[in-house]
Amino acid sequence: MSQPFVHLELNTPDLAKAKAFYSGLFGWTFDDQNMGPAGTYSMFKAGEGPGGGIFSMPGTPTEKAWVPYVGVEDLKAATDKGASLGATVVMREQVVPGHGIFSILVDPTGAPIALWQATGSK
Template identity: 65%
Template sequence: MANPFVHLELSTPDISTAKEFYGKLFNWTFEDNDMGDGVVYSTFKPESGPGGGIFSMPGIPVDWLPYVGVEDLNAATEKATSLGAKLVRGPQEVPGHGWFSVLIDPTGATIALWQANAA
């Protein structure tokens, strides 16, 4: 399938409870990554399918955000906005990994686009 879901991200004010719940429910393990300024991004990778991360940031609603893989982030972001999406954030680099943008589709759902760095 072209443009599969490649990453899922949970924003929550209670990372430890989320990690305990999903760890027990799905046997996920987590790796904590210090992002600076007191921000911890906990990643997980199930045996199959996309992995993801859990983080906490004031002002961000509690929600799951799906990321869809694209080959050209700028072109995909421009196409999405031309089709009625609202750009919320990006394109923005995740140093050493790739680029993303966050959009609200015409129905009000939030989705992210992801372009991984070339291997």
């Protein structure tokens, strides 16, 4: 696969409840990251597949949804191409210091998808 899924993210209105559920169901453990005013971001690694995070941010476009992140070589070009193919760009080129940058799109059918360019790519 040329552009693999690299990260999965759950936005939920109840972070504690979600962590308890996924910990109980899959045995996931979480590494909580303090994001300041944005709250807590709980990172997890799910065995052999991509890891992800769970956070609580009410009112965002993907509330109560899993959002898959797909790795790309050139985030700006991929974001622009998605828009040209009918996607709505919800969030454009956001920096995650020390890790990479991402954009969030909603495809023409209404499903969210995120694009990720790791630091050092391109």
